[in-house]
Amino acid sequence: MAKYTLQVNGRARQVDAEPDMPLLWVLRDLLHLTGTKYGCGMGVCGACTVHQDGRAVRSCQITVSSAAGKKYTTIEGLSASGDHRCQRAWIEEDVSQCGYCQAGMVMTAALLLVDKPHPTEADIDAAMSEHICRCGTYQRIRKAIHRAATEGKRS
């Protein structure tokens, strides 16, 4: 066991953990941030996506020892009151069905719009196809990304 200090949603958080503990479980079980989801445990479904120093990463593939000192944002910290333009667009387009995958989707989409303020269909394909939605909300995800893009920059 060792102590690690992580920057999560703008706060320094200290955890006692084995060095190989994935960030996903640190967030969920030690910091009680359960908005980040477990889906596959091998980085292929995207449900556990968080921001690491402004990049979308799979928290199930990052060990706590390598996370120390880096800045993380989870779905809980994406906006102060759930009103990031992607969150609003997702609600507006009624994207969620079971909703389990959507936090990960939104985390990736939020950074896609930073990189490409007006993404093409191909940009959306490239960014979002690393995620799985078993309910099949893909069409509305596309619409929500376009809606968030046209809303311009906020948050």
Next chain:
Amino acid sequence: MKPTRREFLQSVAGAGLILAIDARAFSATDRTADFAPNAYIQINADNIVHLWVTRTEMGQGVRTTLPMMLADELEVDWSQIRLEQAATVSRFKGIRLRTSGSGSTVGTYNALRKAGATARVMLVAAAAERWGVEPATCRAQAGTVTHLPSGRTFTYGSLAEAAARRSVPENPLLKDPRDFRYIGKPMKRTDGPAIMSGNAKYGLDTRVPGMLFAVVKRCPYLGGRVASFDRTKAMAVRGVRYVVPIKTGLATGVAAVADHTWAAMKGADALVVTWDPGPNRYFDSDQFLQEMENGLNESGYFVRGDGDAEKALASAAQKIDAVYEFPFQAHAPLEVMNCVADVRSGSCEIWVPTQTPTTAQEDVAKQLGLPQESVKVNVTLTGGGFGRRLFVDYVPEAVEISRAIGKPIQVVWTRSDDMRFGFFQPPSIVRIAGGFDQDGKPLVWSQRSVGCDLSMFGSPTEQDLADSLHYFKDGSPWGAFDNPYNFANLKADFVRRNSPVPTGPWRAVEYPAQVFARESFIDEMAHAAGRDPLVLRLELLQPGDILKVGDAKIDRGRLIAALTLVAKKGNWHGPPRSIPGRDWGRGLACNIYSDDCFIAQVAEVSVEKGTGDIRVHRIVCALDCGRVINPLGLEGQTESGITWGLTAALHGRIDFKNGAAVQENFVDYQVLRLNEAPVIETHIIPSDLPPGGFGETAVPPVAPAIANAIFAATGKRMRRLPITPKKLIT
């Protein structure tokens, strides 16, 4: 005579789902100022209206549509509503909490409307009495009763106490559908904001004070068990507190119980277990599929029999036949199976994402030797159900572990557990033979389906099996039994072949396999006879009547309407698209789901020359499912069902080798991703007929529409799912 409350509640429940409930027992607060005329509604003095949702939210939108029905008749504003999730508590005693068969809308529409209307009538009567006026001069709207002549108002909250003392009206007048405020309007999901902020609580997000986490190392062999184990290495993993062998559930093994999920996973990995592989050590699904195919040579149980199919086939001027295969499939909802159990002396509380909380309660009561009311099952949000969560095998194992260690625990399945140990969609082999007379008119349809019984429904008894009409009486297999096409000579039978693999309902249950075969073969018949597949279908649905088979009433007219609309919107007779380097085609398929939903789809697909790369460009869907409660939800379910169907058509397959499932994660069990998702267009046929269930309806036509489009594009007939580029180029 006025009905008693018991009678009233029984009557609103339709099928006697609700037994006596004392209104006072409903009050969560025991404040007398609250008004709770039935199990679904409670109006507090603060004018907040609590509506209880008795179905499990799995993404199909029940936590939106059920309150819409209640709120519409109750006449409350959407902003006044607080949703409560029904748990197995005395309030719902006698109500079987269960979500299945696309039945939530169908099963609650009348009951919830009546429940809302009852409360509204009582509130209006209470206001009228206070004012000393006739109730007819008062109107309820947006949570307020207004005396129309004077304009005086009372909020529902201020009437709650008085309304609670009134007798329950016999037959409250339901609204004229023209006055619906919510029903039929597009309503966004009530849980949308909570989901998007990350605050929505799924089963896996349940946290109970003092809770530990358990992961089970499970016997990989179907029906195998633990022979012996050594806990030393697992206990050496930091954070692991206990090692507990488990005997309950679907896949037994040894649990590592730890401070957090990761330690439990590592602990389970570290466990050294010797397995007794049991009787299925060499089970192989390829061999099983071959055995199923051999079953085509046996005679089966009667399913349908009109005219004389054998004679007609013998005399047919032109004959074709074909065999179709549908493999094992997994549900793979994104949230893995999980359950929190807190076993105390004399009671037990459960938190679980399940479609069947009442079954869980019964099972746990039996397991612990407790009266049923001592077990409380809380239903969380559910990260996908699709039929998998009709089973509660993960509940007894959580109970077993919690009881063994005397602490609350959460059992967490890994993704590999989920893929390997489910109640799989069983495979199916179908052979159909068809014939035409000398004039090219369709003369005969003869179908033999080889399939499995679902573990869910329990194996048929010997007495059942001695009855040659057993499957006919059961209306099974769906899609073969309710074949809507009008052949003078039509035969269908069913050959049983069961494997050691646990099987259960998967989205649309028996329809996907049977409809894949039926709708592919209709297409084959059309091409064999040089007919247009749409025109042939429309001809075979004449005279557009209601066909009665057993208990089923098959409305061919409504299916004709769906086909006609989809042909128009999908530009069926339009020119083909030309894409350089690719072959392009359109395919059509249709189905009737459970008598009450009518659906037709046109798929546009292209295949790359040389590589066989498949691209589904667009699926146009026309549907009639009676009165639509929430068109936005219906459209979402259409897109969802089509995406599910595409996974089955293009990717889905579970294999078993040496008694164990081969696929373990989304790497080897691929599901459709966004870059493969087509444009989906949904066209709803308006209807005043009773609402039909729609959670599954869109699935069955997808695979045949794709296969038919691929045939149109390439001339290659794909009869075995999944359809892959490799199959297309070999």
